[in-house]
Amino acid sequence: MQLSEAVLPAAPGALTLFRRRLARDPLAMLGLTLVAIVVFCGIFAPWIVPYDPFKLSIPDKLQPPSLTHWFGTDNLGRDIFSRIIMGSRIALSVGISTIGIALCIGISLGLIAGYGPRWLDNFLMLLFDSVYSFPTVIMGLTVATLLGASVTTLMFVVILVQTPAYARLTRTATLSLKNSEYVQAIRSLGASPFRIIAVHILPNVVGPLLIIASMDIPSVVALEAGLTYLGMGIPPPAPSWGRILQEGYNLIREAPWMVVAGGIPLIITTLGFTFLGESLRDMLDPRLRRIV
Amino acid sequence: MLLYALQRTGLAILICITSMVMLFSALKLIPGDPATIMLGARASAEMKARITEELGLNDPIPVQLATFFGRILQGNLGTDMWSQRPVTQIVLDNLPYTLVLIAAGLGWAALIGIPLGCYSAIRRNSFIDKFTAVISVGTISIPSFVVAIYLILFFAIELGWLPVIGAGERGDYLDQAVHLIMPAFALGLGWVGYLSRIVRASMLEVMGENHIRTARAFGLPEYRIVKSYALRIAILPTITLLAVAIGGLLSSAVFVEAIFARPGIGKLIVDAANMRNFPVVQGGVLTTVALFALAMPISDILIAWLDPRVRATL
């Protein structure tokens, strides 16, 4: 069990270590704080918003920022601050669910590629590389042209784009584990391939992949906002940040606060996750590197 | 060397082919009559017949696939549904704008990133070094469309310094350059960080090497060492970045072109997608995929060719 011990940190010791490292790294602390804010908003949004983010109040439309409306109101008189807080829910749920699905598919395909016959491996790799060579947004536009724009399309695109990366990582790790003396030994003892994958390979792969996947959340959030901005994403009245930006762009002369407000949460989220992710990667680097 | 180049190019071509097959099968897999899907609302029976004919939709699938490849190999990407212009021509009209935008974006990134990287390497752990560390991580993740909108808001609307839309007057290079400043910055900002970090790392490595130490021992001034010896080698790894970057840059270009209403391949695809002008979408996508797939072997080969250390190992 040498390898699995090396890859999976013993829980309590590592956690303490992690906490200490985190406390010493100001960038990581900043990242953690920003992420905590976003996650907090995402979870508790309905209870902390000052106004109903969906409540129309046309007489109050396009009010500039004030003490009553911190980020002003939009063209339907809705409180933009409340909508932005509510938007974190959409961003996170789309981010987490799509990455989750992509992880599941990616890991399965990666295991198949890594453990299966050589020709299948080659074929899958070519497929991954080809999907990978579609610039993300352009892939999104192509799919939207064919299937029509909707949340399903949006999620489909994100999953399609993210899956190859996870599959590749899983495959590499599987290949190295498959050829390790340890697994060879178990196999010679007659363990079924399914058992080897489920018990000996999978657990070693999942941990590091989770960390990598969590670092992908900001790019998925940005992608969701971007595609929604281009008009193919979450339908109204859902307060997606991309939609707030898009509505704001159409009123950029009349209500410049709308685009300013729409951009801030995107910046906070991407910065937060990236700062935190970078620091995490640095801390876990030796272990991650072994598998990635 | 030649073998290596062939291998890399071969892989790129294989990727292009697979992508085309995927695009082709996507069209086959979606429910509904492809001609109707491609033509959308204004499809007259006549247009439908024409597209069915043109794409050979009545032929057996393998024949269709062969025709599809045959046409692409001849450089024929089909015909625009409405204007009847060849898609190849349309793509070629738009591509230069995107390439110029990407080049200018990387120009911005280099203009800011390389000096920052050098400075951080020379003054390690200085305030600037730490600051660029933060900036580099930060700028990577900020979406280009947020940057683009903020730039418009501040420099065009509030200050009125820079033009908002379009690519500038044809033939007037100064005007075109002015129109390029903001879009290119929005595109390039994300790569400032990468670039400076890469330059910094490879600079540190190079500065430790023998010939630099020798130069230093001869008492050459530090800036000359950096400029004449270190930077030349340290800049090589940034070329790999280009290959990785081009996919991201093409994606960002979609937003930047849409927001600044600039002509280009990204805007071409967005507009065509809205109109469901499928031949144009397809042509645009194939071109970008080819660009991306080919950028990788080109940069690999460039590196191998430029760096004597890599060349030796081949």
Place this chain on the structure above:
Amino acid sequence: MIRNGLSRRALLKSAAVASAVGLLGIKPQQVLSAEGGLLKVRMEADIQVLDPGYMIGGSETSIQYACLPRLAVPVKKGDTWDWAPSDYVEKITQDDPTHISFTLKPGLMWSGDSGEVTAEDVKFSLERMLKSDWAARYPTLERVDVTDKLSGVIILKSPFAATFLMGIASESGSLVPKVAVEKLPDQKFTTELPGQCGPYSMTEWTPKQRVVLKANPDWRGTPVAFQEVQFINIEDTKAAELAFEAGEVDVTGVLPETAARYGKGMPAGTKLTGVPGPYYTWIGLNTEHEKLKDIRVRKAIQRAIDVKSILDAAYGGVAQPAHGIVTEGVTGHRTTSKYSYNPDQARALLAEAGVSDLSLEFKTLNEAYRVTAAQVVQANLADVGIKVDIIPLDSGPFWNLGLESKGDEWKTLQMWWMRYRMSPDPSDGIQWFLKNQVGVWNWERWSDPEFEELWTKGLSETDPAKRNAIYLRMQEIMEDTGAYVWITNDPLSYAHKESVVPGFDTGGEILVEITKKA
């Protein structure tokens, strides 16, 4: 692409012009045409098809008016549109309700080698419209008889009051050179005019960027004010407004919200001109859908939607509510409707119909203002207990929704936001609601014998008062189906430099040849 197709011809013909001057009695200074000046007009969509038979609209219309001959032009008389003979004809008269005779001016030359503009060209151009995508513009055209080289008679099967405004004097009345078009594959063209003859010549098209028109030196009609016109392609209206404020274009359409802001204060040196739009916007309900079959439900929805709020939110308060489809200044314009915003009545109607927990899909084109409006509708209907899901669609799938030829969407279609445009004649706007349009453009899917009967009557009726009454009654029938919630006749607002006085056609498109300097 067109590369100075006219310059060579311009040289060859300068002698001919000199002689024509004497012949036509035009003063020399008019021959010299416009003095200097460049006009930059924003064009929303790039040109795709300039062929009058297959065009899409927008700036294509402006280019047809500026570069192609026609027998008549639309003119605004007070509040209403009428037609007048064009600069290309000696005379054009309606001899009787089914005969229109015309004589072209001599010496009008096509660019290229198509020779003179003749009565044969008129015959060819108008008759080919009957087989085109725009055949509906000539509902009763029989044929054109050529009497001599420059004269002919347009013969109608039955009288039709809007033959001029909808057909001959519209973009669909643009003439094309027979000789050149007959040589083209399918006898159609897209972005290259096979021959030009007009105040301007299209000299350059850079796809997705601009179209350039140059004043035609041979032009002998009303002189133009600008030597060169550039149509600059900016798809996004907001981007176009920003470009306008930065002085990069001289004329652009603006969003309603911007029109409201400009109404309070214009940027220095600019002006806002409102044009009564050619549009009519309504919310449609599918009368055959399970959830909407009960007329009381539809009437409840009519009463539950607060049009005033929609206009305030999505149109910046600059639009007026509509009470039918026909726009102001056109025969059949309706000024009141039989229902008004009344949520209590709506709730009562729903209760009477025994409907609760109703949830509907509301489909709209994915445009910012429509999506804004849809959200008001969503909130309004939530007030009376109807849940609405907004489904924004791109233009491709949206325009397929109600078409039986394009799949099964029409069966599940429930409620949608719709905007059509019409020529300044009620028949053009109302034709889409006939029985034969069910499954085509009558997405509401109803029919009514009285409506059909009135339609036939309206086409041949020539007495204005009687026509007015016919079309008012037709709109009343539409309203009584409960399938229509009238929204507005969208006003068009153009922002332009103070130094420019833009001219417009009946559809609110800019006509550069009648655009003047202030």
